[in-house]
Amino acid sequence: xxxxxxxxxxxxxxxxxxxxxxxxxxxxxxxxxxxxxxxxxxxxxxxxxxxxxxxxxxxxxxxxxxxxxxxxxxxxxxxxxxxxxxxxxxxxxxxxxxxxxxxxxxxxxxxxxxxxxxxxxxxxxxxxxxxxxxxxxxxxxxxxxxxxxxxxxxxxxxxxxxxxxxxxxxxxxxxxxxxxxxxxxxxxxxxxxxxxxxxxxxxxxxxxxxxxxxxxxxxxxxxxxxxxxxxxxxxxxxxxxxxxxxxxxxxxxxxxxxxxxxxxxxxxxxxxxxxxxxxxxxxxxxxxxxxxxxxxxxxxxxxxxxxxxxxxxxxxxxxxxxxxxxxxxxxxxxxxxxxxxxxxxxxxxxx
Numbered sequence: 001x002x003x004x005x006x007x008x009x010x011x012x013x014x015x016x017x018x019x020x021x022x023x024x025x026x027x028x029x030x031x032x033x034x035x036x037x038x039x040x041x042x043x044x045x046x047x048x049x050x051x052x053x054x055x056x057x058x059x060x061x062x063x064x065x066x067x068x069x070x071x072x073x074x075x076x077x078x079x080x081x082x083x084x085x086x087x088x089x090x091x092x093x094x095x096x097x098x099x100x101x102x103x104x105x106x107x108x109x110x111x112x113x114x115x116x117x118x119x120x121x122x123x124x125x126x127x128x129x130x131x132x133x134x135x136x137x138x139x140x141x142x143x144x145x146x147x148x149x150x151x152x153x154x155x156x157x158x159x160x161x162x163x164x165x166x167x168x169x170x171x172x173x174x175x176x177x178x179x180x181x182x183x184x185x186x187x188x189x190x191x192x193x194x195x196x197x198x199x200x201x202x203x204x205x206x207x208x209x210x211x212x213x214x215x216x217x218x219x220x221x222x223x224x225x226x227x228x229x230x231x232x233x234x235x236x237x238x239x240x241x242x243x244x245x246x247x248x249x250x251x252x253x254x255x256x257x258x259x260x261x262x263x264x265x266x267x268x269x270x271x272x273x274x275x276x277x278x279x280x281x282x283x284x285x286x287x288x289x290x291x292x293x294x295x296x297x298x299x300x301x302x303x304x305x306x307x308x309x310x311x312x313x314x315x316x317x318x319x320x321x322x323x324x325x326x327x328x329x330x331x332x333x334x335x336x337x338x339x340x341x342x343x344x345x346x347x348x349x350x351x
Contacts, residue, residue: 100188118157128304137204140211142252144219147261204245221278227258236328243318248307253338256300
């Protein structure tokens with residue numbers, strides 16, 4: 001009988017040149033040699049015929065180990081960043097501007113707290129974000145609704161998270177906001193300031209994006225039967241401010257906020273006792289107590305319209321009442337028209 005031919009099975013390390021750890025992970029029959037297993041044993045044959053889970057390349061396992069290490073590193077960086085943030089808050093090593101705006105706190109805490117509501121609950125869709133300039137001042141004028149001013153907060157997140165330059169929106173708020181103990185501090189930290197022409201003009205001249213909702217309490221406190229019908233835009237003070245600062249006016253339309261608290265009644269007696277502009281009565285509040293204060297999960301759409309330039313007008317244009325009336329009416333009509341268009345396109349209040 002002829003001598004039997006011996007088929008050598010060298011160690012994986014001699015064939016692949018890899019590390020012993022990689023060779024151990026691959027195991028017998030998983031190297032990159034030409035012979036992977038004896039006939040009849042599991043793993044024999046082409047890769048397409050091997051049992052599931054065998055014959056996987058070593059690179060996949062190495063990538064999994066690397067990804068696991070990167071995940072650990074990511075968590076370590078987050079923890080280190082959080083500790084550094086807390087240290088700066090405790091020691092007072094952070095910047096606040098003349099209006100009380102704390103950019104670091106807004107980005108890392110306030111925006112993070114609002115983002116789940118923005119992304120998961122209201123599922124906000126943003127259109128026309130390119131109409132907000134990438135630099136320089138701009139005045140965003142929006143409709144106001146919803147019984148509670150959540151639309152302003154969602155608008156702030158929309159501008160910051162969707163604009164390519166990550167711009168911050170500085171909202172102009174009513175006096176009542178700065179009279180409430182806790183809300184006052186949070187509003188200042190988030191960049192809100194009193195709705196007066198002097199503060200607005202100063203922010204615009206500094207190159208900030210400023211947001212104003214001219215309807216005020218008339219907008220958020222209107223009954224559900226008048227939803228998406230714009231109230232009066234005051235006397236056009238926002239137009240005068242934009243003209244003085246020479247910044248564009250960006251009309252903004254928000255659909256979805258009207259239905260979060262359907263206001264079917266208003267208790268004026270309770271409103272006078274509490275010192276508030278209105279006391280809303282909805283299908284769930286105050287009947288369900290605190291649970292009735294949970295907003296309905298409506299689907300929102302925020303659309304920014306074509307900017308209206310103001311830098312081509314002379315300086316004395318800000319004192320022209322007819323011009324202010326015309327520009328105010330133009331902005332209002334553009335917002336109202338866009339609201340109707342978005343309502344026609346909307347499939348459902350919740351989807």
